[in-house]
Amino acid sequence: MDQSPKICPRCQQANFPIAEFCRHCGEPIFEMGSLSRRSMISRAIGYIIDGMFWFLDELGRWWEIGRLLLDLKSLRRRRSEFLKHFGAGKGDGADLLGPDREKLMSLSEEISRLATREEFLRKRSWALVPELILLLIVFVFIAGIVWIRPRTDLAISGQDSPMVFQGGISKFAEIPLSGFSVVTSAVWHGNQVFVGGDGGVAMIDPNTRNPAMVTGLPPGFFVRHLFSDGDRLLIAGYGGVFALQGQTITSVYDEAHLPISLINRVIPTMEGGHLLGTVGHGLFKGHNNLAAMILGTQGLTLTGFAWMDGELWLLHERGLLRGDGSSFTPFALQILQNKIFSALTVEKNTIYIGTNDGIIIGYRNDKNWVWTPLSPGEPKQVRDLSVAHGVLLISSAEGLFRYFDGRFEKLASTPNLSALAVSSGLLAAASPAQVTLYRFAGSPIIQTSAQTAAPAVPIVGSFVARTMPVPQPPPVNPPGTSVPAQGSIPSQSPRQAFPPTPLPSQTPVQSANVPNSTIPALPENPASSANSASSANSANSSNSANSSNSANSANLTDQAVPPSVSAPASNALFGSTALPDILRGPFVSSIVWDGRRLWVGTANNGVWSFQNGEWSVLNTRNGGLTDDQIVSLWVLQGRPHLYSWIMGLLDIDSGRSVAVLSKDKLRDFLYVTSDSNNIMLLLQGGFIKRLNSLGDLEPVSRIPEDFFKTARYLHLVNGQPVVVADQGILAQDQTGRWLVSFFPSASREGRALTSLVGPDGQVYAALSNGDVFSASGKKITRLGSIDQKPRSMVFADTLWLAGTNQLYRLSGGSFVPVGPRLRETIIGFQPIVDKRLVVLATNFGIQIVPIP
The missing domain is CATH 1.10.287 (Helix Hairpins)
Structure with missing residues (x-):
């Protein structure tokens, strides 16, 4: 050199x-x-x-x-x-001469x-100072974007309403409110109705019908939106976002850490953050008490969110936006001009918008969107909307209305009706003066008996969890004794740390969505197994009485009757064991089978496992985990592992969480794989590292620079790393050289969405355009294609593939659909061939599909 x-x-x-x-x-x-x-x-x-x-x-x-x-x-x-000394005593114009x-x-x-x-x-x-200052500004800007991560493409998708709005309607209860001049939001949460407005938050138990004010919020806190997020209630308003969990109020986004504290709407995202709609400042992406504005929404007052067809729809006071979460496109339609928009709800391919001049309906045909205004005179001032099975409920200044088959029907004349809250049995309509509970003919009705607790109430609003009426065991405290006194909330009991305990068995009910499948239910307050069994028996004995009176279901009275429950059903996996409530909602994030146990990760309640007819859980409530958000699950060297952005990589095979790698060592984590000898990780920048016996990562290799940004998956074949990228498959030989096998040119525009290695050493990969390939050595073979975007891939007796809402199996050289096309979106799945069934994780929770 x-x-x-x-x-x-x-x-x-x-x-x-x-x-x-x-x-x-x-x-x-x-x-x-x-x-x-x-x-x-x-x-x-x-x-x-x-x-x-x-x-x-x-x-x-x-x-x-x-x-x-x-x-x-x-x-x-x-x-x-010198000049001063020389000029002293001499006239002007004197010249210096000589030595001077x-x-x-x-x-x-x-x-x-x-x-x-x-x-x-x-x-x-x-x-170099100007260049250095410019470089510093660029680095600070990029670091802020990476740190805050203003992405909203992981918003929790919407669910169908648990209630049917058809048939006759009758008044269940009318509960007066005090202290409110404006009501902005209402929601069911934990068997109670919560109403928010300028007077704070009021909690109403439908059993006792006594309103109680929630304390702990800042003085004069103006509540703008309530959202039931699992076991906690999000409270957004002018001053930040708070959470009511159990019996305590905690700050989620306090005023000091928000660029703007005028929060008008809040919804959670699957990555653990939140979307914050503000008054006059657009949409913010929040995470860990910090928030960043999403460009393109600045200056807007957001009044509603909706998730449909993979797009996020934003309603603001002057119009409608849609986008992928990072950029939004406005709808510039004449029909949307000169109106003030106040409410938004969606169902399938239909959008309902409430305005100050009636309702606007938009539906999508084969080519474009068709918009129709509905202004029959009443309702005019629309405040809130809720839709279920093509029936739209409208709360307005003129009262409660129903829209179905092109006709409006006035159901109640309550003035200034401001918010709706829907449960599986009751509809709550809130105004500043009162909260009225209604029920529809044929809908399940909650219990008011002192012997039976009300059934669990799902999350409502744009994001509701599907529930089925189930028999409930007697609660520990009868209804009416758990309501706090006026103006106070009971103090929180201390948290107890104890090892995971199995949940009691419950009688499952037949799913209405998946043929020959069961969706069991967990009671709101689990008691002993004996109590559960006696509750199930009492529910079964009441079924005959309910069926005999089904002809008179339209003539409902104000006295609550037990819900009608299907006959007990079972399947080869769960038997008659109940499925926990959290696994029947939209919070399932991952699923894996380790050969003995089924593991299910959730977005807000830790990880659940099923073995020998019992469910066990690891979460923060029993001290098993330090955070409840599970990103993904893997089986590494035959042992189940979980990955969390907060906890890192944990081994959970023993029923306890054992740290494998901390989150600091997984900052650039992309994928993890293993064989009998090694656990290897693929990191950003193309780095491949091995987990050594000391728990540290040691470098193994690095892929060529051309594939740094497109590498997605890592596998081990005969002890050598194989990387799946968008362009093709990279395999490392014994000398350390990388050999690249490219996908056909027609498929290189796609993105690798899922991949695995089969027991015979073949590498399988599915691209975003639906093409599926297998690779052995240097040869890539196209196995076939599906008409959906692939979501997950599992190798059981053969290759199984899940699309957006359809399950496929490789048979006879092509992919054959298994079971009907679902309405739900598939998150993950696990075939259990010896039991002839497939466990599906969807945005409606866990479901069972039999293998034909």
Whole structure:
């Protein structure tokens, strides 16, 4: 290697052989010298050494500038004193002669020389400052984007309403409210109705019908939106976002950490953050008490969210936006102009918008959107909307209305009706003066008996969890004794840490969505197994009485009757064991089978496992985990593992969580795989690392630079790493070289969405365009294609593939659909061939599909 110094063509100064910029003037000197630029390590060392010497030279220059300034000040003072002494006693215009002239010229020349040198050094020192400042600004901007992550493409999708709005309607209860002049939101949460407005939050138990105010919020807190998020209630308003969990109020986004504290709407996302709609400041993406604005929404007052066809729809006071979460496109339609928009709800391919002048309905045909205004005179001032099975309920200033088959029907004349809350049995319509509970003919009705608790109430609003009427065991405290006193909330009981305990068995009910499948239910307050059994028996004995009176279901009275429950059903996996409530909602995030147990991860309630007819759970409530959000599950070397952004990689095979890798070591994590000898990870930048016996990651290899951004999956075949990228499959041979097998050119525009390695060593990959490939050695074979975007892939007796809402199995050289096409979106699945069934994880929870 040539070690001769590099001469800068601009300032003719010598530089080190590895320098890429002149350390004197900053001039690029890339082409000079013979140092190889291919090694990133050598380039990094060159940058570091060059930067160190540049810093030392910069200090030397400023030291010299300071010394020159002192010398110049001294010389100018001497020249001034000399001229003052020479001019004393002499007239104007006298000339310097002889030695005096030479002395003055010597002082002036020295001053000029030092001033020139000082100016040269100062210009050289400041030459790179503008570039450095610009580079610093760019780094800070990029770091802020990466840290805050303003992405909303993981918003929790909407669910169907648990109630049917058809048939006759009757009033169940009318409960007066006090302290409210404006009501903005209502929601069912934990068997109670919560109503929010300018008076705070009121909690109403439908059994006792006594309203109680929720305390713990800031004084004068104006509640704008309520959202039931699992076991906690999100309370958004003017001053931030709070959460009511159990019996305590905690701050989720406090006013001091928000760019704008006027929060008008809040919904959670699957990644653990929230979407925050503000008043006059657009949409924000929040996470860990920090929020960042999403460009394109600034200046808007958001009044509604909806998720449909993979797009996020935003309603603001002046119009409608839709987008993928990072960018939004407005609807510039004449029909949407000169109106104030107040409510939004969607169902299938139909959008309902409430305005100050009636309702606007938009539906999508084969080509485009068709918009129709509905202004029959009443309702006019629309406040809230709820839709189920093609029937729309409307709360307005004129009362409660129903729209079905092109006709409006006025159900109640309650004035200033502001918000609706829907449960599986009751409809709550809230106004500033009262909350009215209604029930529809044929809908299940909650119990008011002191012997039976009300059934679990699902999450409502744009994101509701599907529930089925189930028999309930007697609660620990009878209804009516758990309601707090007016103006107070009971103190929170201390948390107890204890190992995971199995949940009691419950009688399952037949699913209405999946043929020959069971969706069991868990009671709101699980008691002992004996209580559960007696409850199930009492529910079964009441079924005959309910069926005999089914003909009179339209003539409902104000007395509650037990819900009608299907006959007990079972399947080869769960038997008659109940499915926990959390696994029947939209919070399932992953699923895996380790050969003995079924593991289900959730977005807000830890990880659940099923074995020997019992469900067990690891979460924060029993001390098993430090965070309840599970991102994904894997089986590594035959042992189940979970990955969490907060906890890192954990081994959960023993029923306890054992840390494998902390989150700090997984900052650039993409995928993990294993064989009998090694556990390897694929990281961003193309790095492949091995987990050693000390629990640290050691480098193994790195893929070519062209695949850094498109590498998705890592597998081990015969002990060698194989990487699946969007363009093809990369395999490393025994010498360490990477051999690339590209997908056919027609498929290279797609993205690798799922991949696995089969027991025979073949690598399977499915692309976003539906094409499925297998690779063995250097040969890639196209197995077939599906008409949906692939979601997950499992190898059982053969290759199984899940699309958006359809399950496929490789048979006879093509992919054959298994079971009917679902209405739900598939998140993951697990075939259990010996039991002839498939366990599906969908956005409606866990379901069972039999294998034909």
